[in-house]
Amino acid sequence: MFSKAEAQKMKKEFWTAFADAYPRKWLLYDTKIKDVTFKFYVDNKKAQVMLDIEPREDDKRIIYFEKMESLKNILLDEFLPEAVFERNFYLENGKVISRVWVELTGISLYNMASWAAIFRFFNLSMDAFERFFYEYEDYIRDLDINT
Structure with missing residues (x-):
């Protein structure tokens, strides 16, 4: 242990x-959508690439998430087949956000032999997420367009 x-x-x-x-x-x-962010995460068990939707106003969070859900088949079929969608994701501090993510298990930040696999996973997954986002960002961003 360290x-x-x-x-x-x-x-x-x-x-x-x-x-x-x-x-x-x-x-x-830099999504240009307040409180909608992409993130990398890694610990001693898993690596994740995620899109967190966390506006303070719950109705805004739900609208953004429903927009993502309406694009779910496209995201899964064309970009990230392993993506997980969770409307109500509870952070450790109890805050509820919405999250879409992909995950790599069986790795560890503390095992340098895992690093190349994590780096590749991060690069491929975030690149796919970004390409998806750029293609559909106008729709995702515009709260006046109904899902």
Whole structure:
């Protein structure tokens, strides 16, 4: 097991190595939709690429999620066949958000032998998510277009 300092150091090395391996600017928080963001996540069991929908107004969150749901077949058929949709996803702090994500299991941030697989998963998954988003962003962004 790692000390807290060693774990922090390894996390920093992981993210630096990922940036070096795939030096590009990811969309992430720059969706131009307030509180709709793409995120990378990794721990000692899994890696995830996710789209979090977390406006304070619950009705806005539901509208954005329903727009994503209306595009579900396209996302699954053409971009990310393993994507999971969850309308009410509970964060550790109790906050409810909506989330669409893909996951890679059987890896660990703390096992450097896993890094290449995680990096590849991150790159392929986020690239597919971004291509999907760019193709449908006008529809997703516009709250006046009904689902």
